[in-house]
Amino acid sequence: MKKKRKISIKDISKELGISTTTISFIINNKAKNRISKEVIEKVEDYIEKVGYKPNTTAQTLRTGKSKTIVFMAEDISDPFFSAIAKEMEEIAFENGYKIIYCSTENKKERALELLDLFKDRQVDAFIITPPEGFKDEMEKLIRENKQAVMVFDRYYDDFEHNYVVLDNLASSTRATRYLLDNGFQNVGFVGLKSDISPTLERLQGYQQVMAENGQKDRSVLIPFDEVKTLTGRKKIYDFIKRNPQIDSLLFATNSLAISGLKTLKEMSLKIPEDVSVLTFDDRDLFELYSPPISVISQPVSQLANELIKGTLNLLESDFKESSKFRKVLKGQLIERISSSRVSENNSI
Amino acid sequence: MKKKRKISIKDISKELGISTTTISFIINNKAKNRISKEVIEKVEDYIEKVGYKPNTTAQTLRTGKSKTIVFMAEDISDPFFSAIAKEMEEIAFENGYKIIYCSTENKKERALELLDLFKDRQVDAFIITPPEGFKDEMEKLIRENKQAVMVFDRYYDDFEHNYVVLDNLASSTRATRYLLDNGFQNVGFVGLKSDISPTLERLQGYQQVMAENGQKDRSVLIPFDEVKTLTGRKKIYDFIKRNPQIDSLLFATNSLAISGLKTLKEMSLKIPEDVSVLTFDDRDLFELYSPPISVISQPVSQLANELIKGTLNLLESDFKESSKFRKVLKGQLIERISSSRVSENNSI
DNA sequence: TCGTTTTACTAAATCGATTTAGTAAAACGA
DNA sequence: TCGTTTTACTAAATCGATTTAGTAAAACGA
Incomplete structure (x- = not known):
């Protein structure tokens, strides 16, 4: 040999x-x-x-283009992000690009580390789900203008940048109205304690509709780190205990909903008779749950397509047209039994 | 600027x-x-x-080492693979390596394409979950000895290679015995129609125990492509209809189990009263299902650790000690209600 | 017809590191 | 004391492409 x-x-x-x-x-x-x-x-x-x-390495050395895109997700093992990753991967490969994935765990320090790591490794583009408190770093990265930068799942008001997001405000508004229309008066909101745009908008949409309808804002915000822990579940438990009037719960993320469902089970509350449930992000778990859980589903394929195609376009055009790419996609409300109208005589 | x-x-x-x-x-x-x-x-x-x-590109050009590992999974959006990916990613980064992920969809052609793509892109190592019928290509790749090659989730008898797998035979044997011990006589097996080792061993373990106990082999094998489709569910449905004696089902993968659970729901069969359920691979869905589903859980962290550390070791030693790294890890049986003993008088 | 343009190519520099094959000076050693 | 070894460095080649700055010959054009 x-x-x-x-x-x-x-x-x-x-x-x-x-x-x-x-x-x-x-x-x-x-x-x-x-x-x-x-x-x-x-x-x-x-x-x-x-x-x-x-030899692609020699080409990269000479031209400065590596045909590599970094996708910095919140958590690559989260079904939402891994579904996005998989769809992007295929289109990227077809176009001669490779993608490197990484997870920030929504931690600023980790995101910074990863950014440092890749900035001097000749990467052509970043697709980033920035963690909390990462605004200044993002602005700096975009201003440096050395790589194409696409922001995913969240956006900033203060400076121009390319992004692909869900219309969180409209989705949340729609979701809350839907619950009210279905006869649930006291909708509670379980959200994330965080300053990123989807979190804020989901809460805001809920609060607006509740206010419009003369209802009280009953919400609890859980820190990202606690969502999957006992501490987080305890907070949801306490929230429900403190607000016995609640007849419906809107969860801001799939992870929150899962912790919420566990909590409701422990409390032996029936869905939707005792409390109806609606959550952002679909997962096969929600469809199979007893009863099946209603969701606001994000258009995963479309998001992934916009993200990767938008990024490739930026790269094609040497990203001179940068910071102008903005896509706001609609969520889809999928009605399942967890949020169906309950006859009046049923009550706790 | x-x-x-x-x-x-x-x-x-x-x-x-x-x-x-x-x-x-x-x-x-x-x-x-x-x-x-x-x-x-x-x-x-x-x-x-x-x-x-x-400049890492210049280093790569000169030294021939790119500090890059390709992880070719069956499907990176499958929770099992994405969990593995995430754990490996972190350890790789700590060691100055980056990982590129891709999905074969269990298709030989796709795997070949991806392999071709990366072979001439100076990659240091491959961690591969080979699809069906990919043995010759794997043997060739390993023989070429240009990159370190680690095989994951399956292995071959015919030639030496590095691998990390679950002890599928022992796990399947254990699972089947457990169901019999719990009073279920007519255990049915829902597996994949495939020639890869875990599939074969899971079936084999089941068959051995059934034979030892004088029970009939009642199994159905679903092609990979059909698992998540109506066609697949129809096959499971027909299988159950053809074998009304079945009082227990062992599923070979989490995807099969999900299709199975949907089917059982459609057929209004109660778990575990009408039929008990046990499946390979844990997912949060199984824990939250009503009733919670018993599983043989794979040690994800341990698998990921062995995979990436084994690979890094091969790279450290210039993979001269190649083809000697073999790890066979134990699965863990997690008992939940879906497979609990049912009192005698309950029957269809 | 003869200066200019076009056509069809090439030599050498370059990207940014590592590595090979050295050397001058100092230290050593019998 | 003077040949050998060690110490502490360096010039130039190299990895494999792309790109700059050319050139010789052919075609053109008035």
């Missing part, structure tokens, strides 16, 4: 007696109107024959 | 009047016993001061 060295452009040059310049032009489709048909054909045939593929 | 070029080793060389050779030695910790303390300190201080980071 000989270790055969990979063939290089120089080998082809020697073999065919044609300069590497000419060969490079042909490989990169810059041969039109410059190189004769015969030479182009000769080189292309030879490349085909020996299966030559240019 | 000036575009300031990144500082290079040459800039340092000029600035300090020290050759790039010396600086390179210092950066790469090869300065011991070669370069004077004063010079080392001078260079290190300067590097610290200006925040110099070597």
